[in-house]
Structure formats: structure tokens, C-alpha cells
Amino acid sequence: MNKELSREERADALSGMGCKRKRVEDARFTQGKGNYVDDIKLPGMLFGDFVRSPYAHARIKSINTDAAMALDGVVAVLTAADLAPLGLHWMPTLAGDKQMVLADGKVLFQGQEVAYVVAKDRYIAADAVELVEVEYEELDVIVDPFASLESDVVLREDLVAEDGSLPDGAHGPRKHHNHIFTWEVGDKETTEQVIGDAEVVAEDMFYYHRTHPCPLETCGCVASMDKVNGKLTLYGTFQAPHAIRTVVSLISGIEEHNIRVISPDIGGGFGNKVGAYPGYVCSVVASIVTGVPVKWVEDRMENLMTTAFARDYWMKGKIAATKEGKITGLWCHTTADHGGFDACADPTKFPAGFMNICTGSYDIPVAYLAVDGVYTNKAPGGVSYRCSFRVTEAVYFIERMIEVLAIELNMDPAELRRINFIKKEQFPYKSALGWEYDSGDYHTAWDKALEAVDYKGLRAEQAQRVEDFKAGKTRSLMGIGLTFFTEIVGAGPVKNCDILGLGMFDSCEIRIHPTGSAIARLGTISQGQGHATTFAQILATEIGLPADSITIEEGDTDTAPYGLGTYGSRSTPVAGAATAMAGRKIRAKAQMIAAYLLEVHDDDVEFDVDRFVVKGAPEKFKTMKEIAFAAYNQAIPGIEPGLEAVSYYDPPNMTYPFGAYVCVMDIDVDTGVTDIRRFYALDDCGTRINPMIIEGQIHGGLTEALAVALGQEIAYDDMGNVKTGTLMDFFLPTAWEVPNYETDHTVTPSPHHPIGAKGVGESPHVGGVPCFSNAVNDAFKAFGLRHTHMPHDHWRIWQTANKLGLHG
């Protein structure tokens, strides 16, 4: 007989929470056996492709599809006129607006979908796109949101009543025909009074430029209508497969049980794959019309030009403080450029997402935030690119505001942060803009970070560098970027978070098999986060079966329980909690079975790693494996056979991960080239499920932050032409441009989450962007710079240096 394992050895054998378990996904991905949407091939499948508008604002005079239809291999060409009888030429957006599926009389942004060609292969489809003749009449183009609110040009005629009046939008009254909503939070009167009376006020405008999540795999789908059985199967790059099923049902009229949505492997999402796009609707219609499967996969230019941009916020801020640096109030007005349609992906009651987390990590007694959404001739979107809803904007705003205030006060920005942090004993902390922060220990994290990088030493080195520069001994400046961020993730409580009326709970269903292995299905969908690895770890610890014996399955709406999907760092906070709770239901039943088998009362057995033991007699036990078999093998009085559980988890609150980042950067004043010498990232995401995966998330999020801060943008010219439509112009860093990062952590569990986890995937992006930007701004601080807008590419940095007179 084998030697009895120790408790620790039994725990190690489970590969449960806290260990660096290797990923189960990797076998297929490293061998080229992933199954992404473009890998799906169905018999008789056709290909869809779009005719897109070359103009940013134009009226459509005519569309002639004859030549395209005459091409051998073309099956159909759809226009708005074909979709109108079905009521599908427009579709609802997640933000309560509506969006054209195919151009209905006019186009509002360059690249807008005008006609949809269906052909036997992708080459013929592309040829046919060229043959569709569209006659346009150009209209005045508006690319500036401030100009839009002053302009006589009406972008959305569909939103102006016949008498010229403006009906309310989804979020209340509209002030101008190009205005979408005003969202106000906080105490305006008191905030303005505090700012008026303050000893010190810092004020600035921060533009957070338009960018794009740009996952390596673009968006796409395969729609397959089975006319015999009346069932529609829709494969696609969906971050929220269940929500997509409901949306498809609502707009197509097909009953929800007749729709099966499958998200196969997804090649990165970062928010790009949350929304519903015209390509999905057209593919579904095309499959219904033709009776065969239709595939649509956008190319990279279509991805960058038309699906789901992020940011584009003009944030004007005022912050008030005492002479000693104690912050007394914060004011922010944001002008949000939403493009031609409001297709932001935010919870319904939050038209600017959780932008009201903009008081950050600081104990600010009073605050006010207003956001005005505006239409322009740009692509719709406004998704949260690797962040919870608009949280990156909020954190960038407060972390730049703090730096500007430090200049105004002539105070060290690290110290300014420290004296304003919410104190450990203040948690749970109610912020001036209405959130209840669950837990935190900011001072400990901050001190640890500053000590790790020798902050005082860095400042001394920087001062010396400035002297050397002034003395002509060097042409390089040094920037120290600081950031302390608090995120708000894990949306969210059903009482205030829904999308299209669907509460933002999430779910897990577990089936234990007779021989002691299991399958668990969740309402979320991994896009690289490694759910199949980490959720099995949660379960291994909760139910005492090895993680290697637990299959995790997501993304098939016919098999998975309903959930709202993966974005906003919600998988671990919400579905992870559901997983733990479902596991506890399994354990509760297992306890009764164990007690029966051990012939003791339920209360006389207790869970011990992988078994139930008789209290006080650990040699008497039943392993979970034995219990699983008994659940299927024995007739136990009063207990149903089988061992299954399901949990729908409605979180009582959001979670609030936080972190302290420091970036040390050298800048060549003559070329604008930046060199990141050091980047230290301390993250506190609560309980850590898999440190290896956490670290990987931090590296990736920081790199996406580097991209956004140092060069990545979706830029338009005055005519509304996209200037950054390929990877030649749109900056994605390579291994050559990216530094090695130092990671560190503290652990402050969430008090309301079943396992104390807070989520981590987006923290590094949220904290990273201001940290890189602060480093650039900090490098020029000694020469009088207060603020310069992102992205800090070499050319813009050179311009900054030039304006400051540093080129002699």
C-alpha cells in the first residue's frame, strides 16, 4: 500500500489556487491546433465582404449592383433596400442608440458598410466589391467634437423631429442636434464653491486620444441557418456569446432556443469583440437568404477603421488643495467623441462607464463630473480597451491631475499622493462620486514600490542629469513616471449594472463524473486569459479533485449557463465567484454523502483538502473521488443520485484592484527617442489564483499601455480620412521596442468575494498608460512643461523639446 501523503502533498497534488500551474490550453496552441473562427469550414460555405464608403460624410445617390451580380460566383449583393423590409437595415447599439447595418441614404464615417457581397470564395467576393457602383454626394465633414456642438450640419437626421425639435436620447435631453447625452455625477455647487475658495487650484485639459484594441485576430463570424430544423448556429469572435444570442434573437425574431452561438478560440479581444457589428447581421441574413453557411472575417484595415475604437475623451479638470497639499475638491468636464453612432459598450445606466472612479486612490471630500457625448464623422465604438468601462480614462485623468497639482504646489508628486491616499482603516470607503471601495492598503504598496526603485536616489540622479544637460554635458533627459491606480472591475451588481436589460451576473455549472473527474461550464469566454487553467484551480481547491481532472468549457450557449461574458476584468470577480459558489454546493452534498458512508452525522465530518474526515478521527475519511462514485453507485436515503451544481452569482459590489507603478525613462532631446530603462509594477489583485498567469497579464497589459502612451492612435485628417489604417501606421510594439518589466505584489483580499480575488487582466493597462505618460512629462518638468498630450511618439516629443527651446 502506498505511503499516506501529508496534507501538504495532498494539496500540491490538486494544483489548486496559488500555484503556478502550467496552462492546459497550450498544447493545442503551440501545435497549431487552435480553433479560431477563420478555421471553421462548413460544407457549401460562402464568403461575405463589404463595399465601404470612401467618404466620411456623404449622401448616397445610387447603388448599382448589376456588374457585381453578373460576376461568376457571386450569389448575392445586399443593400439597405434589401434589409429594410426585414427591419434589419438599422440595429440597436449597446448604448441605447441605433446604428445603420448598411448605409441608409447616407454615410457618417469613412469605411462605413454600404453593401454586402456574398460569393463562392473570398477572392470573388473581393472582386465583386470593386464592381459595385455607388454614387455619393459629399457633405461637410466634422471630426472635432467641439466644432460639432457649434455646427449647423446635422449628422443624424434620424434623431431630429420633423418640426426641428430634438427628442430625448437614451440618456435624457439633448442640447444640440449633434449632442448625444449629458451625464452628471456628484455635487456641482459645493465642488465649484470649494474650488473658488481654495488656496491652490490646478487646472488643465487632458486629451486621451482615440485608439483601438487591435487584437491580432480581427472580428468575424460564420452564420449557418439550418432551414430544415429552423436552427441558426452563429460562430464568432464574441466576448459575450450569450448576450449576442439574445441580441440576435431580438433583432431577427428567431426564438432564442433556435439560436446557438459559439465562441471558439478567440485570438485576443481587449474590448474589440464585445459589440455587435454589421458583419454579423449581414452574415446571418445572407445565410437565411441563401440557406448555406456564410463566413465574414474583416481584414486589418476594416478592423482599425470600423470596429470598436477606444477613448477619444477631452477631459478638462480642476483640482483644489490646501497649501500643504491636502486635496479639497475635484471637478471634471469631459467631451466624449463617439463618432457617427453611439455604440459604446457600457452598462446601461452608465453612459460614460465608470468614469466616476476619477477621484482615484485619494480621499477627496467633494467632486463633480459631467460628460457630454457628441456625434462626429468618425467610426462608432467607444469600447473599453483592456480596462473596465472608461476606467483607463478616469485613471489617466486623476494621475495627470495629481502631477499638475504637484507642479502648482512645488511639491514632490510621490509625497502629494501619499498624503492624500485613502487610509487602510477608511475601507470600505465611500467616494465622493458614489462608489464603495471594498478594500485597500495604499500606503504599504506605495512605500514598497518607492523603496524598491530607490525613489530618492532616482530623483537625485535626475537632478544631476538636468544640471549636466544645462551644462552641455549630455543631450539626454530622465523622466520618472509615477502612478498609483485604483480600478473598479467585476461588473457587476444586477441592481445597478445591466446591458440591454440583462443583469450582469455570471454563472458556473459543475458536473462531477462517477470516477471523480469533472466538467465545469461558465458564462464567460477566455481570449487568452487562461480560464481553462485557472478556473480549474479554483475548483480543485473548492472540491478537492485535481485540477488536471477538471475540464473547463466556455463559449457554447447550448451548453454553458447564461452569463454576460468576458470584459471589464469581470471573469474572476463574477464567474470566478460563481465557480467557487457552485463548488461549495458540490461540497455540501458531498458532505452528506460522506457522512452516510462513514455512518456519522453530517456535522461530524469536515472537509480536508481532498476528502471528508470524521472530526477528531482523521484516519476515518472518504476521498472526494470515493464520494463521487458513491453519488452514482449507492442509493442514499434522502439524497438524489448524481453530483452536480449550478450557481448564478450576483456580486454584492465591484472589486477594486490597485497598484503602484514606477517608470524610469531616458529621452534623447534631439531625436525624441525614448528608452525605458526600468519599469516596476506592484499589483494588488487580492487573492492570487495563478502567479504565472498574473505575471503574464501584467507584462501584456503594460505593453499595450506602452503602445497607447507612446504612439498608438487612430488619427483622422480634416476630411475624415483615417490616417492609421494599417499596421504600418498604427503602432503595435515589437519585441525590439519593449523592455523587461519587474513585477511585485501585495495581497489585500476582497472582503465580499468568495475567494477574495479582484481580477487583474486590465490593471497593468489602466495603471501603465499614465505611468508612461507621466515619465515623458516629468522629463521636461524642469524646463517648464506642465502637460503634453499623448501619444508621445518621437516626433511629438521632439516638438515638445523644440517648443521648450531645448534645441538651442
Next chain:
Amino acid sequence: MAKKMHIQMTVNGEEQEFLAEPRELLIHTLRERLNITGPHIGCETSHCGACTVTINGKSVKSCTMFVAQANGADVTTIEGLGSPDSLHVLQEAFKEHHGLQCGFCTPGMITRASKLLEEIPNPTEEEVRFGMAGNICRCTGYQNIVKSILAAAAEMSAAKEAAE
């Protein structure tokens, strides 16, 4: 439609022969004609490297090569690098060092890395970063990819030394 060409090529050691329009891109030949779906399409402009394969001993981005240009070529994709029973050292190393997340760039990344380690068997970190700069990853930040490749290089060198 242009006249079809008679194409012959070797893909992962297997002879292939078919008729194709000369404009057909090699990535589509592999993925759609031959059902070799390891190489992926990320940009179709040679920037991202998700479609990287080895052609006649050189790393090539198959999204910008016509099938006509690959006539007679010897092509190796990720599927030809290792098998489930005998993984390539790089395939093991990427798993061991968490060198992938969503997996979309991984086949191209490993295929390129396999050539890099033939070109430079014991690369420095800088050489790895430079040699891999044609392959974009959006998830990992490269740190663990670089680590995986350096670890694979060390293991392959050690195995080579032991064999000598």
C-alpha cells in the same frame, strides 16, 4: 478569372499538386486548400507575422506570397515542427515559460523562432528581440516569449553538446 497554374510543392514533407489561380496567396493555399490552419492571418500586409512559415530554409510571411511564387518550394508550418508524441523543444519551452496567451501569434512565433535558432544557435537576449521583431504578439509583452526562446536555445545547445 486568370488561367489556373499547375502547382507542385512539398508541405511538411508531403507532396502536394493542384491547380490554382496564380494570385492565390500562399496563406490561403495552406489554410483553405490544404486545411493547414496553424498559420494565421493577422494583417495581410507582412507586419504581424502570424502567417510565418519556412520556405526553402527561410522564414517567410505567407500572407504576401503568391502561390505561384511558391511553386516547387519546400514549405514547413507549425504542423511540421513537432508531433504530439514528440514536441519541438520550442513548443515545450513556450508552455513551460508561459510564452503564449491567446495563441493566435504562437504558430508563427514558434516557426520563426525555430529558424532564428538555426541562424543563431546561442543568441543573446538582444539578438532574440531583434530576430523576432517581425512577429507581433498583443498578449504577452514578449518577456516570456524571449524567455522561452532563450531557454529552448540553451536546451538545444546542451543536447547538441551531449551528442558530440
